[in-house]
Amino acid sequence: xxxxxxxxxxxTFPGLVRFLHRKVWDxxxxxxxxxxxxxxxxxxxxxxxxxxxFQVAANLARDEARTVLRRRKHLTLLGPDLPGPAPAPxxxxxxxxxxxxxxxxxxxxxxxxxxxxxLELWDAGMDYGEIAARAGLSVGAVGTTLARxxxxxxxxxxxxxxxxxxxx
Numbered sequence: 001x002x003x004x005x006x007x008x009x010x011x012t013f014p015g016l017v018r019f020l021h022r023k024v025w026d027x028x029x030x031x032x033x034x035x036x037x038x039x040x041x042x043x044x045x046x047x048x049x050x051x052x053x054f055q056v057a058a059n060l061a062r063d064e065a066r067t068v069l070r071r072r073k074h075l076t077l078l079g080p081d082l083p084g085p086a087p088a089p090x091x092x093x094x095x096x097x098x099x100x101x102x103x104x105x106x107x108x109x110x111x112x113x114x115x116x117x118x119l120e121l122w123d124a125g126m127d128y129g130e131i132a133a134r135a136g137l138s139v140g141a142v143g144t145t146l147a148r149x150x151x152x153x154x155x156x157x158x159x160x161x162x163x164x165x166x167x168x
Contacts, residue, residue, distance in 0.1 A: 008049050009038060015125025016057055022108070022120045023061035025101055033060050051130060054121070103164060107156040115149035122146055 013034055020030035037057045046052035108116050114135060121131045128142040137145060 003045065003049055005038075005042065005049075008053075012050055012053055012125070013038070015123075016053060019054060019120055019124030020057055020061055022123065023058070024064050025105060029064070033057065033064065036060060050126075051133065054124065054126065054130075054134065099164070103157065103160045107153060107160050110156055111149070111152055114145065115152055118142065118145050119149050119153060 016034045016037060017027075017030050020033045021027055024030055024033065034057065037053050037060060040056055041049060041053055044052070108119075111119075114137075118131055118135050118137075121134055126134070128139050131137070131142045131146075132139045135142070135145075
């Protein structure tokens with residue numbers, strides 16, 4: 001059976017980028033990692049490409065997190081003599097966007113692993129069967145798990161918003 005990589009790319013790439021963005025919190029890096037996933041897929045020619053792509057993406061995101069932590073540690077050791085980042089085009093919007101991402105990240109970290117994983121997989125465009133296989137759930141349990149996870153996400157985000165408003 002021949003794999004139609006053009007179709008898989010068109011149908012999977014946007015969801016894969018969203019999935020990776022929730023892992024690395026950098027849209028450009030998420031796109032780069034998604035490209036790397038497809039490069040690896042073309043070399044490997046997996047039997048179940050979509051599931052394989054998301055598994056490799058999760059592994060790359062985990063490796064990326066380790067690299068970032070290692071880099072931060074090294075930069076801290078080097079000290080304050082390093083040049084700073086270039087100024088952002090609109091600081092106010094950048095701060096607001098960063099604060100919103102930080103609140104979302106904090107909320108996702110407060111959620112259970114299963115809830116977070118199911119939400120990320122759903123956001124990436126996986127169907128219930130794919131989510132079930134990846135998360136170790138029955139297909140029938142995916143809808144219930146998603147509904148509960150969404151409610152928890154909204155409730156936790158609202159609490160985080162109120163706490164943010166109270167702080168500042």
